[in-house]
Amino acid sequence: GAGVSQSPSNKVTEKGKDVELRCDPISGHTALYWYRQSLGQGLEFLIYFQGNSAPDKSGLPSDRFSAERTGGSVSTLTIQRTQQEDSAVYLCASSSSGLRSYEQYFGPGTRLTVT
Amino acid sequence: QKEVEQDPGPLSVPEGAIVSLNCTYSNSAFQYFMWYRQYSRKGPELLMYTYSSGNKEDGRFTAQVDKSSKYISLFIRDSQPSDSATYLCALNSGAGSYQLTFGKGTKLSVIP
Numbered sequence: 001g002a003g004v005s006q007s008p009s010n011k012v013t014e015k016g017k018d019v020e021l022r023c024d025p026i027s028g029h030t031a032l033y034w035y036r037q038s039l040g041q042g043l044e045f046l047i048y049f050q051g052n053s054a055p056d057k058s059g060l061p062s063d064r065f066s067a068e069r070t071g072g073s074v075s076t077l078t079i080q081r082t083q084q085e086d087s088a089v090y091l092c093a094s095s096s097s098g099l100r101s102y103e104q105y106f107g108p109g110t111r112l113t114v115t
Numbered sequence: 116q117k118e119v120e121q122d123p124g125p126l127s128v129p130e131g132a133i134v135s136l137n138c139t140y141s142n143s144a145f146q147y148f149m150w151y152r153q154y155s156r157k158g159p160e161l162l163m164y165t166y167s168s169g170n171k172e173d174g175r176f177t178a179q180v181d182k183s184s185k186y187i188s189l190f191i192r193d194s195q196p197s198d199s200a201t202y203l204c205a206l207n208s209g210a211g212s213y214q215l216t217f218g219k220g221t222k223l224s225v226i227p
Contacts, residue, residue: 004158006158031213033213040219041219042119042203042217042218042219042220043159043203043205043215043217045214045215048213048214050213056213091158091159098211098213099211101207101212101213101214101215102147102149102164102166102207102209102215103149103161103164104161104215105161106151106158106159106160106161107158108157108158109157109158111156
């Protein structure tokens, strides 16, 4: 079946502009995660959605970052007033439920470059 | 001390060799141990997960967990050039915990 998809695959933006990154999880997966992967760094957790519950935003690095998930499926990560330190690969993952968080499936990522 | 330590490599081996990749961790609450493979400019791909201590085999891959030593390993037998990638360990404490704690990854090159 179809895996996790993300768009765009690459995004180049100027410092100060806003960007939106999209994630389509695996059909039927109720849990959705966003991570950031910077050069030389591990994967950094950003935010977690489970069904209709309030998301866990504890990993968001600043209030310039926000995310929403509509209809329990597609999710959008928004970065406002982008900074050069936001340049990274943003990865989305999903799992069948929060109880199976050990079995997360990742999308290909969006490579964000802030110039 | 970091929660998960993983040697970044790079590790270079000849085709056909047995590869051993390892992580150590400090938090004894971890119950699930995962290995991901990440090709260049791609997302991580779940290879296998293990619950608690013991071994798990899947084809040429064997995952091993020693909770007493807080040490996990991934063995690749008969390594192939297509195995060249970065391998990430990830740990989860289960019991409804949804966060994965990742190692920084080991870059492996299998030379034909």
